[in-house]
Amino acid sequence: MTGPRPAAWRQQxxxxxxxxxxxGLTGSVYWLIHVETPAPPWIALTGLLGMITGETAIKAARRTVRSDTTPTGNAQHSDKVF
Known part of the structure; x- marks a missing residue:
């Protein structure tokens, strides 16, 4: 059987x-107190897309920086004393 393990599935x-x-809770509260949403759906979705794009770009940049600065081979373990 292929697919994520149960723990990984729960994390997602x-x-x-x-x-x-x-x-859903926020929408229900807005409906109960008769308040319209603060932004039209297309503006809200555009903002959400921007947040996701920014988060993804930062993660990719961090991975790039980390891979450029990580020593290769066993040099990173040379400070261990056995």
């Missing part, structure tokens, strides 16, 4: 469900 699904529940 729990944040998604949390975000979905938080959004």
């Amino acid at each position: 699904v729990i944040p998604l469900l949390t975000a979905l529940l938080a959004g």
Whole structure:
């Protein structure tokens, strides 16, 4: 059977469900107090796309910097004393 292990699956699904529940709760509160959403959906989705793009770009830049500065071979373990 291929696919993610149960622990890895939970790590991916729990944040998604949390975000979905938080959004649903917020929408329900807005509906209960008769408040319109602060931004039209297309503006909100554009902002979300920008946040995701920025987060992805920062992660990629960090990986690039780390891979450029990581020593190769066993040199990184030379400070261990046995």
